[in-house]
Amino acid sequence: MNKTILITGSILGLLGIVLGAFAAHGLEKLIDENAIESFKTGVRYQMYHAFLLLIIGGTGFVKEKIKKSIFYLVLGGIIFFSGSIYGLATNTLTGFDFKIIAMVTPIGGLFLISAWLIMLIGIIKSNID
Template identity: 35%
Template sequence: MKLFIILGAIHAFIAVALGAFGAHGLEGKIPAKYLETWQTAVTYEMFHAAGLLVIGILAGKISSPLINWSGWMMFAGILLFSGSLFILSVTQIKMLGAITPIGGLAFLASWVLLIIAVYKHL
């Protein structure tokens, strides 16, 4: 599905831009602990951007709602996991850390759905 390829490319772009911003724009402005949190968000966003690209490519070969669900769960995971960590890093509002595991669960669900879809249809 073209949409997941586009979303993957957009999030890869965002991960590169926010990685550079974190390395050059935030250094010395937020505590080192939060710079590490920022980097974790960038890393997970990039890995899952690549996952969206793979899902988009596979969606052209596998006609299954499992692939679509996998893509949407991965997209939600990026927003919830990485998004919450980006906001946590700059605001240092620790309550935001409660959102992060929901994004992590969405990532896990997306990978399981992808495994099942590929197993059933390829």
């Protein structure tokens, strides 16, 4: 599971850099400044959680069962939170109305918050000093 977590964290980080560059250099003439800022928020949260996965996958202070829960919550959270923000920010460029799926953004945020909470509980319950 650690390798899967590390690979996923690396992929999310890689995509975060690509999407951040796209927001800074490709979208600036296509969408307004508020939409670019929203897009950058999605990138920022994706990067935070890519780092979280790299930390979790590379350490032994969290039990495997908890790592697995964190992994799935972060992955779902990024897909729902950042993914929906990317869609909403670029809504004017696509034929799909992403406003229909806007309600998944807070669900994704709840997944991300839950991942941090589960990690906190796992650390508190662990035997590390």
